[in-house]
Amino acid sequence: MSDEADRLISAALRDHARVAAPPALRAKLERRYLGKRRAWLAPMVSGVVGAVLAAAIVLLVVRPAPHQLDVAEEAVGDHQRVLESRGLGVISTDQHTVKPWFAGKLDFMPQVAFLGDDEFPLEGGDVAVFLGHKAAAFVYGRRLHAITLFVFEASDVPTAERTIRGFHVMTWQAGELGFALVSDVNWGDLRALRQRL
């Protein structure tokens, strides 16, 4: 049993323990040691600028950035864990129950104004580990489905919508906090909740 557990843990370590260096760090080291110039120093020829802009648009719009992948993937994994494995740390009895429960459990106050209504009742909350840091998880109901909102400290969460393994994920940044909304409800419902937040 222990061998099988070690094998599974080793596989999970290989999958998840590696952390890619931030692009800004790579760029800084390449400038310092390889003499690569900053992009803005390149000749400002209109054709070149156009090509760079087109490439940037393709990269930003068509191909998701690595960080976006991380946030969305993490949101789906944690959404499943919050719902299926551990249950909720606090169950909502009225709209004043959940938010105060996080006081003292996090290093920040989750800025969430919407605390449920008839269409999206707030079922409860929990503290989750999101991208290696503590995060607030708010769980809303939608008919027989659940929607999890993760609120975490971050600086560059992209505004994006993705579908991963059947779960829809919306991510965005507001101030010093990152947000990820994830569920198996349809996009219309998810966007309706996003509008309320």
Added chain:
Amino acid sequence: MANVPGNEFARRPLSSATHVARFSLLGRRAPLAVVGEPRAPTFAERALEHLDELYGLARHLCGNTGDAEDLVQDTYARALAGRFEDGTNLRAWLFRILRNCFIDRARRRNIVLEIPDDQIDAYVPDASAIDQLRYLTAADIMGAIAALPIEFRFVVYLDVEGFTEAEMADILRCPPGTVKSRLSRAKAKLRAALKEAL
């Protein structure tokens, strides 16, 4: 650029062992430069190929991105100003420098490096717990590694990166038997930490 540590490596002559072999067969001398063929990477370029691996370890050791970035920058500054012995293991050499840089920083900040002499949970997962291990997330793994003593984080990450016990012993400056023992204890700790997480 002339004062940048390590920049002298960018001016190293191109290594063209392949060309030497090819032209020797034809009875010619190796060319000084071959136009149109890919040049050999400079030492700095070869070193920077290991950036992600080094950053990964730094991230687990430091627990936050800011300190991890500083540690990696210190590592490259020291490595590219230092003297690498050609023919030895560049990757292991870089990891050893990162470890030395981390130890220097840890001493300044009074971070405990010693492995606590505590009892390690001899927990053996049952079938249902093993099934849960199939669904470990990145957060589970990050949390479990963060719960390990520093020296255990080294061996766990070096193992993930595929270093042999002999290479790990060289990086960590300890006997191979110590590496084996630490790895075994670290895995037991991980099992226990993941039991709590699941």
